[in-house]
Amino acid sequence: KAGVTQTPRYLIKTRGQQVTLSCSPISGHRSVSWYQQTPGQGLQFLFEYFSETQRNKGNFPGRFSGRQFSNSRSEMNVSTLELGDSALYLCASSLGQAGTEAFFGQGTRLTVV
Amino acid sequence: GDSVTQMEGPVTLSEEACLTINCTYTATGYPSLFWYVQYPGEGLQLLLKATKADDKGSNKGFEATYRKETTSFHLEKGSVQVSDSAVYFCALSLTNAGGTSYGKLTFGQGTILTVHP
Numbered sequence: 001k002a003g004v005t006q007t008p009r010y011l012i013k014t015r016g017q018q019v020t021l022s023c024s025p026i027s028g029h030r031s032v033s034w035y036q037q038t039p040g041q042g043l044q045f046l047f048e049y050f051s052e053t054q055r056n057k058g059n060f061p062g063r064f065s066g067r068q069f070s071n072s073r074s075e076m077n078v079s080t081l082e083l084g085d086s087a088l089y090l091c092a093s094s095l096g097q098a099g100t101e102a103f104f105g106q107g108t109r110l111t112v113v
Numbered sequence: 114g115d116s117v118t119q120m121e122g123p124v125t126l127s128e129e130a131c132l133t134i135n136c137t138y139t140a141t142g143y144p145s146l147f148w149y150v151q152y153p154g155e156g157l158q159l160l161l162k163a164t165k166a167d168d169k170g171s172n173k174g175f176e177a178t179y180r181k182e183t184t185s186f187h188l189e190k191g192s193v194q195v196s197d198s199a200v201y202f203c204a205l206s207l208t209n210a211g212g213t214s215y216g217k218l219t220f221g222q223g224t225i226l227t228v229h230p
Contacts, residue, residue, distance in 0.1 A: 035218075
C-alpha cells in the first residue's frame with residue numbers, strides 16, 4: 001500500500017513569510033503527527049491529530065499550527081518564519097492506538113533565508 | 114516529563130563486529146518502546162518495538178529487550194554490515210492505564226552508526 005506522502009520535499013522561504021506543508025497518511029490511518037528535526041534539537045514533537053481533532057501538542061510557539069481534514073490528510077502551517085525554523089519536518093501516520101507503529105514520510109526540508 | 118537518553122555517538126565499527134547502542138528512559142504511565150532507523154535523505158523507519166516489560170523486539174538481526182527494572186531498551190546486533198550504517202533513534206510513546214495512546218513519540222538524540230568494510 002502507498003506510504004506517507006509529504007509535499008513539497010523542499011522549500012526555500014524568506015523570513016517573515018508563512019508556509020504550509022502537506023501530509024497524506026496511509027489509507028485507514030486516522031492519526032497524523034508532525035515532528036521537527038534539527039541537528040541541534042533532534043526530533044521534537046509538534047502536534048498530533050486524530051479524527052480531525054488535535055489530541056496532543058508539543059512546546060512550540062503559536063506560529064506553528066495544523067489541521068486535519070475528514071480524509072485524514074493533514075497540513076501544518078508556520079507563520080512569520082524565522083531563520084531558526086529551518087529544519088526537516090516529518091509527518092507520521094498511525095492507527096493511533098497504544099503501541100502501534102508510526103509510519104514516517106520522507107519529510108519536507110524547509111530553509112528560511 | 115518523559116525523556117529518552119541514548120549513548121553518545123558516533124559509533125564506528127568494522128563489518129561483522131558486535132553492536133550495542135544503549136537507551137534508557139524516564140516515563141510515567143505505561144510506555145511502549147521503539148527503535149527507529151534513518152538512512153541518509155530518508156524519513157524514519159521502524160526497526161523494532163516492545164509494548165510491555167520483558168518483551169523482546171527483533172528485526173533484521175537487531176534485538177532489544179524492554180527492561181522495566183533498569184528502564185532500558187538497548188539495541189544489539191551480533192554482526193553488523195556496511196548496509197547498517199545509519200542513524201538510530203530510541204523512542205517511547207505513552208499510554209494511560211486504559212491503553213489509550215497519547216499519540217506522541219519522544220525520541221532520544223540519535224546515534225550515528227558507521228560500518229566500514
